[in-house]
Structure formats: structure tokens, C-alpha cells
Amino acid sequence: MVDADQTFVIVGGGLAGAKAAETLRAEGFTGRVILICDERDHPYERPPLSKGYLLGKEERESVFVHEPAWYARHDIELHLGQTVDAIDRAAKTVRFGDDGTLVRYDKLLLVTGSEPRRLEVPGTSLAGVHHLRRLSHAERLKGVLAALGRDNGHLVIAGAGWIGLEVAAAAREYGAEVTVIEPEPTPLYGVLGPELGNLFAELHREHGVRFHFGVRLTEIVGQDGVVLAARTDDGEEHPAHDVLAAIGAAPRTGLAEAAGLELADRSLGGGIAVDEHLRTSDPDIHAAGDVASFPLPLFDTRLRVEHWANALNGGPAAARAMLGQDIVYDRLPYFFSDQYDLGLEYSGWAPPGSYDQVVIRGDAGKREFIAFWVREGRVLAGMNVNVWDVTETIQRLVRSRAVVDTEALADPHVPLAELVP
Numbered sequence: 001m002v003d004a005d006q007t008f009v010i011v012g013g014g015l016a017g018a019k020a021a022e023t024l025r026a027e028g029f030t031g032r033v034i035l036i037c038d039e040r041d042h043p044y045e046r047p048p049l050s051k052g053y054l055l056g057k058e059e060r061e062s063v064f065v066h067e068p069a070w071y072a073r074h075d076i077e078l079h080l081g082q083t084v085d086a087i088d089r090a091a092k093t094v095r096f097g098d099d100g101t102l103v104r105y106d107k108l109l110l111v112t113g114s115e116p117r118r119l120e121v122p123g124t125s126l127a128g129v130h131h132l133r134r135l136s137h138a139e140r141l142k143g144v145l146a147a148l149g150r151d152n153g154h155l156v157i158a159g160a161g162w163i164g165l166e167v168a169a170a171a172r173e174y175g176a177e178v179t180v181i182e183p184e185p186t187p188l189y190g191v192l193g194p195e196l197g198n199l200f201a202e203l204h205r206e207h208g209v210r211f212h213f214g215v216r217l218t219e220i221v222g223q224d225g226v227v228l229a230a231r232t233d234d235g236e237e238h239p240a241h242d243v244l245a246a247i248g249a250a251p252r253t254g255l256a257e258a259a260g261l262e263l264a265d266r267s268l269g270g271g272i273a274v275d276e277h278l279r280t281s282d283p284d285i286h287a288a289g290d291v292a293s294f295p296l297p298l299f300d301t302r303l304r305v306e307h308w309a310n311a312l313n314g315g316p317a318a319a320r321a322m323l324g325q326d327i328v329y330d331r332l333p334y335f336f337s338d339q340y341d342l343g344l345e346y347s348g349w350a351p352p353g354s355y356d357q358v359v360i361r362g363d364a365g366k367r368e369f370i371a372f373w374v375r376e377g378r379v380l381a382g383m384n385v386n387v388w389d390v391t392e393t394i395q396r397l398v399r400s401r402a403v404v405d406t407e408a409l410a411d412p413h414v415p416l417a418e419l420v421p
Contacts, residue, residue: 006031011084012111013037015045016289016315018065023319025074033076040081041135042068047308049138050166087259107322114249114290123220128227128242149175156230156240158217160187164246169339172207179210179238181217195358251291264293269304276328278318288314307335345391348381348398359409377403396420
């Protein structure tokens with residue numbers, strides 16, 4: 001039984017942390033809720049940073065999870081710009097702030113998120129080298145893209161993942177010249193495989209993006225602190241006024257590791273290992289969002305998912321588990337992306353090598369279709385491209401584990417719902 005004398009501490013002020021605090025109050029928790037955020041901005045959502053806000057189509061205020069006054073109104077003790085540097089599990093305390101404030105917790109939630117992987121090449125200290133993870137990054141990059149567009153400047157992007165491609169699309173809309181450098185043979189290779197990766201390469205080429213596949217960025221060349229070019233390991237030099245490093249993100253596990261919590265294997269994406277209740281190896285500490293590696297029995301693996309939906313749903317699930325509710329967190333990975341006039345949603349998990357065919361329903365040439373990754377007749381994942389209101393059905397199909405008729409799966413005249421047992 002949870003009582004009003006208890007203190008719940010949430011470390012991490014992103015979407016997962018803010019939604020966890022909201023859920024605690026919505027579920028009737030009357031104890032103390034402390035939310036510690038290492039950024040000075042109030043908790044915000046990250047998708048707009050590479051989409052609407054970066055493009056100037058959404059106002060800054062639209063990215064925040066709650067209006068600033070919401071936290072005081074709901075008696076959430078919000079500490080902005082404060083870093084937690086230690087957890088004492090025996091004393092059940094966290095230490096944070098410049099003065100080393102100690103606060104005792106009854107339950108602790110770690111939603112420390114992830115951070116951009118850094119390019120380990122010469123030249124990364126130049127002023128024109130960027131990352132995109134935080135609101136401050138997006139504010140800076142927004143101005144950079146506008147200037148590049150005005151001056152016919154060049155942006156080189158290292159990495160053809162979701163962030164790299166979304167920024168490439170934004171940069172082209174501003175009018176900047178864009179070159180994307182990617183060591184794999186297609187964009188999004190680790191997520192979509194080569195079959196669908198080529199579709200995104202063609203989409204961006206149609207909008208003027210240049211790709212350089214199968215190579216790595218080895219040096220950023222500059223003079224007087226200004227970027228001039230980017231070099232790759234095949235000896236080529238690409239003109240650049242700015243460079244974006246979009247080579248993935250790493251879970252922020254340092255705090256958990258120092259506290260002796262169990263971590264997931266790096267081969268599974270790393271992160272803090274949690275059980276189906278989002279509980280760590282310490283029963284009074286939970287973890288959710290980007291940093292948590294949770295079991296997904298449907299695929300007989302554990303996953304660390306860096307997308308918006310995982311934070312949106314994981315934070316509330318962890319809050320309910322902290323309250324003693326019998327929750328089981330087994331949501332399918334889900335993400336969405338918008339690039340030019342293409343919108344998509346993806347549900348499931350099908351890394352390269354896990355499937356034996358890709359089934360297309362619709363017209364891939366017109367970019368209005370659903371793609372299914374299938375193994376032995378069972379759908380592992382589905383991606384709807386410019387086709388809407390099918391996500392729930394796709395997820396039901398994946399969860400069913402049913403063997404489907406792939407000819408019917410490919411036939412748009414067969415209602416998708418009929419294939420779900």
C-alpha cells in the first residue's frame with residue numbers, strides 16, 4: 001500500500017519522466033514527487049526537433065509536455081538544470097545539484113534517456129559540427145539550416161538513419177545543399193534492410209540529396225575554426241560548411257552502472273536491464289524510456305527502444321508499477337517519420353537476417369503501400385507508407401503470430417483485418 005508519507009523520485013526530465021509524474025498524480029498518489037532534469041528547459045517531446053519545429057512549422061511552446069505552471073499546480077517538485085551524480089541504494093538516497101543535495105526515496109525511476117554518439121575523427125571541435133538531441137541543439141540547427149539555404153551552403157550528414165534523413169529533408173526544404181555519408185549500402189539498413197532502404201535513397205535523391213554509401217567519415221577539415229570539408233575513407237573530400245553527426249545514440253547508463261544495477265548486454269543494445277514490470281535488479285528502482293532494456297517474449301529477446309512511443313507509454317507503465325499495480329510492459333516497438341510528402345508508421349521488430357521475405361501491399365512506386373517483414377509465413381513487422389488507419393490492425397497481426405497467406409497479404413482487395421485470427 002502506498003501512503004502519503006512516501007517520496008517517489010524521477011531522474012530524467014524527458015517525455016517518459018513527465019508522463020510518469022502525471023500518471024502518479026492521476027492514479028491518486030498523494031506523496032512527494034520529485035522530478036530532476038539536467039536540462040534547463042521544462043520537459044519536452046523530441047520528435048518535433050527533427051520535424052515540425054526544425055522546419056519552423058511548429059512554435060517552440062508546442063514541444064513541451066505540460067505548460068510550466070502544471071508542475072506546481074500538481075505539486076510536482078521540478079528541479080531544472082540539476083544533475084544526479086550518485087545513488088546510494090542502501091540509504092535509498094540520490095545526490096544532486098551543485099550543493100550535493102541528498103533526498104531519500106521510497107521508489108526511484110530512472111528515465112535518463114540516451115545521448116548522441118560522437119564522431120571520433122579529427123575536426124569535431126570545429127564550430128560547425130552539430131548533434132541533434134536536445135531543444136538547444138534544434139534551436140541552433142534551425143538557424144544553421146536557414147543560413148545555409150540563404151547562402152547556398154553545404155551540409156554534410158554522417159549517418160542515414162531516421163535523424164539523418166529527417167534533417168536532410170528539412171535542410172533541402174530550407175534550400176541547403178546536402179550530402180549524406182553512410183557506411184551501409186542503403187539508408188536505414190539496420191531497421192528496414194536493403195529492400196526498403198533503396199526507396200528512401202530514391203526519395204531523397206529526387207529532392208536533390210547526394211548519398212555516399214559504403215564509406216566512413218574520417219576527418220572534418222577546417223580553418224580558423226570554420227568547417228570547410230569532410231573527408232571519407234575512400235579518399236574523397238566533400239564540400240561542407242556544417243556537419244551533422246547522426247550516427248546513433250547511446251543509453252545514459254553511467255548513474256545506474258555506478259549504483260551497481262544490472263545492465264543489458266551491448267549486443268542487445270545495452271541499457272538498464274528491467275523485467276516485465278520495468279523493475280531493475282533493485283526492486284525499489286524502475287527504469288523506462290530510451291535507457292531501459294525490457295523483455296519482449298513475442299520475439300524471444302530483450303529490446304531497448306529509442307522512439308517516442310516507448311517514452312510515452314513506458315513512463316506511465318513504470319509509474320503504475322511503482323504504485324504496486326500488476327502491469328506488464330510488452331508493447332510492440334512503434335515509430336513514425338515524416339520526410340517531404342512521405343509519412344510512415346512502423347510497428348514490430350524485424351532486423352536484417354530475421355526475415356525471409358518482404359511482402360508489399362499497394363504501390364511502392366507511388367509510395368502508397370504497406371510493407372510486411374515475414375518469416376515462415378508469420379508477420380514480424382509492418383510499415384504503412386502514406387496509408388493510414390491501419391496501425392492497430394498491423395500490430396494485431398504481428399501479435400497473433402499467425403501464419404498468413406502471403407498472396408492475400410499482398411492483395412489490397414483482401415481486407416487486412418480478415419488476415420487477423
